[in-house]
Amino acid sequence: MWQSRDNIYIIVSYRITMDADLSKLESNLGPLALKTPLIAASGTFGYGPEFENVTDLHFFGAITLKAVSLEPRPGNPYPRIVETPSGMLNCIGLENPGVDIFLSEKLPEACKYGIPLIANLVGDRIEDYRKLAEILDRESCLAALEINASCPNVDHGFLTFGANSAILGELVKSVREVTSIPLIAKLSPNVTDIVPLAKAARNAGADILNLSNTFLGMSICIDSRKSRLSRDYAGLSGRAIRPIALRIAHQVASSLEIPIIGTGGIYETTDALEFFIAGASAVSLGTVNFVHPNRAKDICLGILEYLDRKNTTLDRLIGSYEGPHACETF
Amino acid sequence: MKVPLSKSERQLLCEVVENVDLAPETPGHFRLTVDAPYIAENAAPGQFIHILPSSESDLLRRPISIMGIDSDSGIVTVLYRVIGEGTRLISQAEAGDKLDIIGPLGNGFPIITDKPAVLFGGGVGIPPLAFLLKKLVDSGKGVSVRIILGAREPELIICLEDFSKIGLKPDIYVESGLAEAKKLFGDKALSVHEGLITCAFDELSDSETKSGAVVYACGPIPMLKAVAYKSLNLGLDCYVSLENKLACGLGACLGCSIPVKNDDGDIHYERVCREGPVFNASRVAFDKM
Ligand SMILES: Cc1cc2nc3c(=O)[nH]c(=O)nc-3n(C[C@H](O)[C@H](O)[C@H](O)COP(=O)(O)OP(=O)(O)OC[C@H]3O[C@@H](n4cnc5c(N)ncnc54)[C@H](O)[C@@H]3O)c2cc1C
Numbered sequence: 169m170w171q172s173r174d175n176i177y178i179i180v181s182y183r184i185t186m187d188a189d190l191s192k193l194e195s196n197l198g199p200l201a202l203k204t205p206l207i208a209a210s211g212t213f214g215y216g217p218e219f220e221n222v223t224d225l226h227f228f229g230a231i232t233l234k235a236v237s238l239e240p241r242p243g244n245p246y247p248r249i250v251e252t253p254s255g256m257l258n259c260i261g262l263e264n265p266g267v268d269i270f271l272s273e274k275l276p277e278a279c280k281y282g283i284p285l286i287a288n289l290v291g292d293r294i295e296d297y298r299k300l301a302e303i304l305d306r307e308s309c310l311a312a313l314e315i316n317a318s319c320p321n322v323d324h325g326f327l328t329f330g331a332n333s334a335i336l337g338e339l340v341k342s343v344r345e346v347t348s349i350p351l352i353a354k355l356s357p358n359v360t361d362i363v364p365l366a367k368a369a370r371n372a373g374a375d376i377l378n379l380s381n382t383f384l385g386m387s388i389c390i391d392s393r394k395s396r397l398s399r400d401y402a403g404l405s406g407r408a409i410r411p412i413a414l415r416i417a418h419q420v421a422s423s424l425e426i427p428i429i430g431t432g433g434i435y436e437t438t439d440a441l442e443f444f445i446a447g448a449s450a451v452s453l454g455t456v457n458f459v460h461p462n463r464a465k466d467i468c469l470g471i472l473e474y475l476d477r478k479n480t481t482l483d484r485l486i487g488s489y490e491g492p493h494a495c496e497t498f
Numbered sequence: 499m500k501v502p503l504s505k506s507e508r509q510l511l512c513e514v515v516e517n518v519d520l521a522p523e524t525p526g527h528f529r530l531t532v533d534a535p536y537i538a539e540n541a542a543p544g545q546f547i548h549i550l551p552s553s554e555s556d557l558l559r560r561p562i563s564i565m566g567i568d569s570d571s572g573i574v575t576v577l578y579r580v581i582g583e584g585t586r587l588i589s590q591a592e593a594g595d596k597l598d599i600i601g602p603l604g605n606g607f608p609i610i611t612d613k614p615a616v617l618f619g620g621g622v623g624i625p626p627l628a629f630l631l632k633k634l635v636d637s638g639k640g641v642s643v644r645i646i647l648g649a650r651e652p653e654l655i656i657c658l659e660d661f662s663k664i665g666l667k668p669d670i671y672v673e674s675g676l677a678e679a680k681k682l683f684g685d686k687a688l689s690v691h692e693g694l695i696t697c698a699f700d701e702l703s704d705s706e707t708k709s710g711a712v713v714y715a716c717g718p719i720p721m722l723k724a725v726a727y728k729s730l731n732l733g734l735d736c737y738v739s740l741e742n743k744l745a746c747g748l749g750a751c752l753g754c755s756i757p758v759k760n761d762d763g764d765i766h767y768e769r770v771c772r773e774g775p776v777f778n779a780s781r782v783a784f785d786k787m
C-alpha cells in the first residue's frame with residue numbers, strides 16, 4: 169500500500185464532517201501568503217481548467233501555469249514522453265502559445281478559480297525574460313513570476329542560464345529591475361553544486377527558490393537503438409527523483425536564508441512532510457497530478473492530521489530537521 | 499477557511515461488474531464492464547476512459563476506448579489487450595473491485611448521417627467501432643454502413659458478436675491464416691480475404707466512392723496511415739482515432755501531442771487526449787510520426 173495508514177484514517181474521519189478546516193495550512197512563502205503549502209508544478213497542470221471536475225482545486229495554495237515565452241513555441245516533435253521506473257521522461261520543449269494568447273485566453277480562464285497564479289517564464293535571452301516580466305507585471309491575478317532557468321528540453325535551457333552562477337545572477341537581476349511582483353527562481357538540479365547558483369539567484373533579488381526542475385535522463389529502445397523520445401536526453405520526474413530533490417532542498421535550506429519550494433517526486437503526505445522538515449516552506453506537486461489528480465486534497469488532509477497528532481504547526485515543522493540518525497543500539 | 503469536500507465528477511471509483519478473459523477465442527484480451535453512470539450518461543463514440551492500473555503501483559493511467567454504454571443501467575464496457583504491466587494489472591481487477599477511472603475524455607467521431615459510412619478497424623481499434631456503429635444505426639437516418647476489419651492473424655479479429663447483434667456482418671482481411679479465418683468467421687462475416695485491410699478499397703462500391711462515403715478508422719498507426727492515404731486519394735472524408743502514450747489524459751501535460759498540418763503546409767502539435775483521439779485524417783502529418 170503506498171498510501172499511509174494515517175492518510176486513510178484522516179480521509180475517513182474528515183468525510184464525516186464533510187468539510188475541512190484548512191486554516192492550519194496557511195503558510196508564508198516569503199512575500200507570498202498561501203492558503204495551503206501545496207503548489208501545482210508548471211507544465212503538469214496546464215492552465216487549471218484541464219483539471220476542472222477532476223480536482224478540488226482549492227486544496228492548492230497556488231497554481232503554476234505552463235511556461236510562457238514571448239513568441240509561440242511549437243514544442244518538440246513526437247514522441248515526447250516515456251514512462252520509466254517510478255517516473256517518466258519528458259521532452260515537451262516548452263510548447264506554449266506565446267504571451268499574447270497567454271494574456272488574452274489562458275490567464276483569464278485560469279483567473280476565474282480565485283487561486284493565486286504563478287507564471288513560469290522562459291526565453292532564449294535575458295532580454296526575453298525581462299520583456300516578459302515587464303508585460304506580466306501588470307497582471308493583477310498573477311501572485312508571482314517564476315523564472316524557469318532550468319528546462320533541460322530546449323537548446324537554450326539550463327546550460328545557458330541554469331549552470332552558470334554569473335549568468336543566472338544577471339538574469340534574475342535583470343528581471344528584478346522591471347517587476348515588484350514576488351520573484352521565484354526555479355533552478356536546475358543538473359549541476360555538481362547547486363548552492364552557488366542558489367546564492368547567485370538570491371543575491372540578484374529572487375524572493376523564493378523552487379528546487380528543482382527535472383533531472384536529465386535517457387531511454388533507449390534496444391531494437392532500433394534510438395532514443396525512445398525525439399531528443400537524446402529528457403527530463404526525469406516522479407517518485408524516482410524524490411530523494412535527490414530532497415537532498416538538494418536541504419542543502420540549500422541549510423546554506424542560505426531564503427524561502428524554498430520543494431519540488432520532485434512528491435506523491436504522499438509523508439513526502440511533503442519530509443520536504444518541510446528539510447526546510448521547504450511549500451512543496452509542488454507535478455507528475456503525481458497525472459496519476460492521482462486529486463492528491464492535493466489527500467495531502468492537505470494528511471498534513472492536518474500529522475500536525476494534530478504531533479501537536480505542532482507548519483511553521484514549527486519547517487526546517488526542523490534533527491540531523492543524522494544516531495543508532496543507539498544494534 | 500472551510501472548504502467543502504466536493505465530489506469530483508470525472509474521476510470516479512467505479513465498481514467492476516465483470517472483467518472477462520476472452521481466451522481461448524481471443525487470448526490476451528479482456529472485456530471489462532464497470533458501473534459508471536456519469537460516463538455512461540456522457541460518453542460519445544471515440545472517447546476513452548483513463549484507468550489507474552492499480553492503486554498500489556506508481557504506473558501512469560492507461561487509456562482505453564469506450565466500446566459500449568448502457569445509459570439506463572449506467573454500465574460502461576471496454577475491451578483491451580494485455581501488452582504490458584499496466585494492462586496486466588487492469589486484467590487482475592475482479593468483479594466487485596473498484597477501479598479509479600477518469601472519463602469520458604477526448605473528442606469522439608463526428609456522427610455524419612447523410613452519407614454512407616465505411617468503418618475500418620484493426621486489432622484493439624475494433625471495439626470503439628461497435629459504439630460508433632450503434633450511434634450511426636440508432637440515429638434512425640438509415641445510414642448505410644459497411645464494416646471492414648483487419649488483423650495479422652484471425653484470432654486478433656474481435657467483437658464479431660457485437661456487430662452481429664446490431665445486424666451487420668463485416669468484411670474481414672487477415673494477413674495470414676485464410677483457411678482458419680474462413681472456418682472461424684464463415685457465417686459471421688460478409689467476406690473473408692487474405693491481405694492488407696487497405697485491399698478493401700478496391701472492393702468499395704461505386705455508390706460508396708461516388709456518393710462520398712465517410713471513412714472512420716481505428717487501429718495501429720501504420721494501418722491508419724494507409725487507410726487515410728487511400729481515402730484521401732479517393733476524395734473521401736476520413737476520420738482516424740490515433741493512439742499515443744498519454745500521461746495526464748486531460749490536456750495539461752502536452753505529452754501526447756502529434757504533428758498536425760497548418761494551412762500553410764507547416765506543422766503544429768495537437769493533443770491526442772484533448773483535440774483527439776479522433777482527427778480529420780487530412781490534417782494529420784503522418785509523415786512526421
Ligand atoms: C485514446 C486511446 C485509446 C485506446 N484504446 C484501447 C482499447 O480500446 N483497447 C486496448 O487494448 N488498447 C487501447 N489503447 C492502447 C492502450 O492504452 C495501451 O495498450 C496501454 O496503455 C499499454 O499499457 P501497458 O502498461 O499494458 O503496456 P506498456 O508497458 O505501456 O507497453 C508494453 C509494450 O507495448 C508498446 N506499446 C504501448 N502502447 C502501445 C500502443 N498503443 N500501440 C503499440 N504498442 C504499444 C510499448 O512501447 C511497450 O513496448 C488505447 C490508447 C489510446 C491512446
Ligand SMILES: Cc1cc2nc3c(=O)[nH]c(=O)nc-3n(C[C@H](O)[C@H](O)[C@H](O)COP(=O)(O)O)c2cc1C
Pocket residue numbers: 209210211212234235258260262288316319354380381382404405406407409431432433434452453454455456751752753
Ligand atoms: C510533462 C512535464 C512538463 C513540464 N513542464 C515544465 C515547464 O513548462 N516549466 C517548468 O518550470 N517545469 C516544467 N516541468 C517540471 C515540473 O514543474 C517539476 O519541476 C518536475 O516535474 C519535478 O516534479 P515532480 O517529480 O513532482 O513531477 C514539467 C514536468 C513535466 C513532467
Ligand code: FES
Pocket residue numbers: 743744745746747748749750751752753754755769770771772
Ligand atoms: S496526455 Fe497530457 S496532454 Fe495529453
